[in-house]
Each structure stands twice: as C-alpha cells, then as structure tokens.
Amino acid sequence: MDHRDFTRRRAILKQGLSGTCAIASASLSPLVFAQASWPSKQPVKIVCNFPPGGLTDSYARAYAEFFSKKFGQSFVVENRPGAGGLIGADAVAKAPADGYTFLITTSTPMWHARVLYTKMPYQGERDFTPISLFPSGALIMGVPSSLGVKDVREFVEMSRNKPAAYGTYGAGSWPHMVINDLNERASAKLTPVHYRGETPMWVDASTGQVQAAMGSFLGINNYLGKGSIRAIAAIGNLRCPKLPQLPTFIEQGFSAPVYGLEGWIPFVAPAATPQDIVVKMAEAIQEASETARMAAIRDAFAIPNKPTALEESRKRWKEESAVWIDIAGKLGIKLD
Numbered sequence: 529m530d531h532r533d534f535t536r537r538r539a540i541l542k543q544g545l546s547g548t549c550a551i552a553s554a555s556l557s558p559l560v561f562a563q564a565s566w567p568s569k570q571p572v573k574i575v576c577n578f579p580p581g582g583l584t585d586s587y588a589r590a591y592a593e594f595f596s597k598k599f600g601q602s603f604v605v606e607n608r609p610g611a612g613g614l615i616g617a618d619a620v621a622k623a624p625a626d627g628y629t630f631l632i633t634t635s636t637p638m639w640h641a642r643v644l645y646t647k648m649p650y651q652g653e654r655d656f657t658p659i660s661l662f663p664s665g666a667l668i669m670g671v672p673s674s675l676g677v678k679d680v681r682e683f684v685e686m687s688r689n690k691p692a693a694y695g696t697y698g699a700g701s702w703p704h705m706v707i708n709d710l711n712e713r714a715s716a717k718l719t720p721v722h723y724r725g726e727t728p729m730w731v732d733a734s735t736g737q738v739q740a741a742m743g744s745f746l747g748i749n750n751y752l753g754k755g756s757i758r759a760i761a762a763i764g765n766l767r768c769p770k771l772p773q774l775p776t777f778i779e780q781g782f783s784a785p786v787y788g789l790e791g792w793i794p795f796v797a798p799a800a801t802p803q804d805i806v807v808k809m810a811e812a813i814q815e816a817s818e819t820a821r822m823a824a825i826r827d828a829f830a831i832p833n834k835p836t837a838l839e840e841s842r843k844r845w846k847e848e849s850a851v852w853i854d855i856a857g858k859l860g861i862k863l864d
Contacts, residue, residue, distance in 0.1 A: 566627050566805055571602035575631045577616025579609045583744065583829050584793050587662050588632045590825055591795075594816040595809075612698070612863060613637035614649065621650035625800035630809070631656070632795050634664070636700060639849045640856035644700045645864045656796040658845040659806055659838065660813045664791035665831035666768040666776075667702060668748050670757040672736045680761045680780050683740060684716040691717040695729040695741035698722055700863055703742035705786050705855050706763065706777075712858075713784060733757055745770050745830035764790055770830040786855050789848065795835070810838035 572595070576588040585607065592603040608616030617637040623629035636644075638652035669680065677683045686692065696703035699722045710716040721738050723729040726747035733741035734756040741748075745768055751757035762768045762776045765788050777787035795813065797806060816822055817834045826834070836844065 566802075566808070567599050567601040570628060571604045572599075572627070573629050574603060574605050575616045575620050575629065576605055576607050577609060577613040577631065577633050577637060578607070580607055583664060583746075583825075584632055584634060586825055586829075587793060590821055591632075591813065591816055594819065594821075595812055598812055598815070612641065612644075612700070614641060614645070617652075618649040620796075620798060621655040623798055625798035625802075627797070627801055627805035630659070630795065630797050632662070632793060635792050635794065635852055638794050638796070639852040640700055642853055643857040644859070644862065646862050647864060653845075653849060655799050656794075657799050657801060657806060658794055658796050658841045659810050660795045660835040661841045661844060662793040662795060662835045663826075663831050663833045664793050665745060665826075665829050666762040666764045666766065667742050667791065668745055668759050668768060668771070668774070669706075669740060669742045669761040669763070669777075670730075670733060670748050670751070670759050671740045672733060673756055673758045674736060675739060675758075678758070678760065679775070680710075680777060680782065683760060684710060684714045687716045687718055687739075691719060692739035693721050693737075694718045695721050695723060695733055695738040697726050697729055697743055698724070699861065700856060700859060702763070702786075702791060704859065706742060708859055709782075709784050709786050709855075714782075730757070746828060763787055766832055768830050769832045785851055789851065789855075792844075792848075794841075794845070807838065810841070 574588050574592050576585050578584050585605070588605045592605050595603040608619060610616070613633055614637055617631060617633055620629055620631040638656070642648060642651065671677055671683060677686055694707050696707065698704070704720055704722070707718045707720045711718055726743040729741050729743060730747055730751055732738045734751045742763070748757060748759065749770070752759060759771055759774050761780060762771065762774050764776060765778065767776060768774055797809070813835050814837055
C-alpha cells in the first residue's frame with residue numbers, strides 16, 4: 529500500500545466515524561443531554577403554595593439556598609398560595625417534568641383535597657413523584673388556663689356538659705379531623721371555629737373566645753410563657769422535644785389513627801421528572817439536613833426528626849396517603 533492509499537483510507541475511516549457519531553447524537557433526545565448537565569439553564573423553581581413566614585416557606589428558602597450553592601445554579605422560591613394550596617400545586621402538576629420545577633407543600637393539597645373538593649384539577653398520587661417528606665413536628669392542643677382542665681379527658685367531659693368552641697387553622701385541617709374524632713368516638717360536644725392561620729386562633733384561645741385550639745409549638749409557645757394557655761396534649765407518636773413533660777393523645781388513651789400519624793411537608797416533582805434528577809435532589813436534601821441551619825429550623829419548630837430518604841418517602845407516601853384520605857373523608861364536608 530503506497531502513501532496515497534493509506535491517506536485515502538484514513539480519510540474514509542474518519543468520515544465514517546464522524547457520520548456514525550452524528551447519527552448516534554441525533555438519535556438521543558434533548559432530554560438526555562439536559563439530564564446529563566442538569567441544572568444548566570434557567571433558575572430552578574421551588575413553588576411553595578403557602579404564604580411566606582411559616583414552616584413550609586422556611587424549609588423552602590433554607591433548602592433553596594443550599595441547593596444553589598451545591599449545584600452552582602440558582603434555585604428560587606415562588607410563593608403561590610390560594611384555594612388551600614391547590615393553585616400552586618396545580619401549577620407544578622402542569623409544569624414541564626424537566627427538573628426545573630418542584631413543589632414543597634403540605635399533606636392537604638396532596639391527599640386530603642381529593643375528598644374535600646368536588647372538582648380537583650390534579651391528583652396528588654398520579655401527578656407528582658415524592659422526593660422527600662419533611663416532618664412538620666407535633667401539633668399541640670391548648671386550652672385557656674382559666675378553664676381549669678389538665679388533660680384531654682377532663683376537657684372532653686367538660687364539653688359534654690357545656691359545648692365548647694375549638695379553634696383550627698383551617699377547614700379540613702388536621703385539628704379539624706381531631707375535633708371530628710373526639711365528637712364521634714369520645715362523645716365530645718365541640719364546634720370547630722376555623723381561622724386563617726394560627727395567630728388569630730391563639731389570640732382568641734388565650735382570651736377564652738374559644739375553649740381550645742391546636743397548632744404548632746412555635747404558635748402556642750408565646751402564650752405558654754405568658755401563662756394564658758395551658759398545653760394538654762401533643763399529637764403524634766413522639767413527645768414534643770420542647771415540652772417533654774406533655775403527654776401525647778395516645779398516652780392519654782386516644783388511639784385512633786388521626787392521633788398517631790405524623791404530619792408531613794412533601795417535597796415533590798411532576799410525575800415524569802427524570803429519575804436521575806429525582807435521586808440527585810433526594811441526596812441533596814439528606815446532605816442539607818445535616819447542616820447547622822437546618823438543625824436550627826427543626827429546633828425552632830420543635831421537630832425531632834429529619835426529612836425522609838427517597839425510598840422511605842415513596843413507601844410512606846403510598847401507605848399513608850390512603851389513611852389520610854379516609855380520615856379526611858369522614859369530615860363529610862366540601863370546601864368548594
């Protein structure tokens with residue numbers, strides 16, 4: 529073979545390889561390249577479907593800052609409240625499943641809403657994939673100190689003789705479900721009074737305008753310090769770490785599922801989001817949860833546990849959603 533033949537063959541081989549690479553590249557969808565370099569374009573959006581200032585928003589902003597530093601791309605929080613969280617959740621359900629839109633929410637828009645609303649624009653189990661479940665901590669039941677009751681059984685007994693008003697932070701909420709169960713199983717005579725958030729609820733409880741209320745440790749704590757409200761029970765399987773002497777409902781003999789469930793703040797993505805992106809986000813959440821800043825948030829809200837890992841999130845999402853939906857259905861109400 530002379531030099532010209534060798535040069536000609538090498539040129540043909542090079543051309544053939546280039547063509548093969550071009551064909552292979554053309555056969556790969558743009559999504560493959562997007563995944564390989566994710567996140568690489570516009571800021572990644574974390575939708576919080578509740579107003580600024582609460583636990584859900586606090587989680588969103590702290591973790592968004594961590595993600596921005598970890599991935600070298602801006603993660604921004606967009607608050608989209610309204611309709612009990614349905615507006616923001618629906619926007620994410622309909623967003624492109626490309627890893628650039630996530631949702632941090634509560635269990636109501638994900639699960640309870642299915643039976644609380646006649647018309648649902650999305651379905652939580654169908655339209656979202658869970659990445660992590662952030663704990664919301666124990667809810668605390670409090671009564672005006674002037675009422676003179678020391679535990680839940682005394683309060684229930686009192687209500688049988690003198691019907692009581694019980695404050696919640698919203699119709700269809702977890703405290704609303706507790707009221708319904710106390711009325712049905714313990715023959716209490718409680719009338720729910722629904723507020724827009726915890727602050728006005730605890731103000732009325734402290735002055736005796738309502739005879740009981742239930743909400744977060746952060747919401748009740750100021751009134752415990754003033755002595756105007758007495759805490760009489762914590763909901764969940766764990767005692768509140770800030771109130772270690774306060775027994776749970778379960779310890780006081782109330783064993784229905786509504787008293788033992790754990791409140792969650794799901795961090796989710798549109799259902800078809802690529803698996804590798806879901807895994808990256810799940811691992812980043814676990815990494816962030818070990819930082820001092822996240823520990824400080826949990827301490828402020830008296831939360832003893834950390835967000836769940838991916839597989840546990842999927843397991844609990846599947847197992848607990850049906851329980852929540854069943855309990856919410858027993859309220860027999862529609863919010864639309």
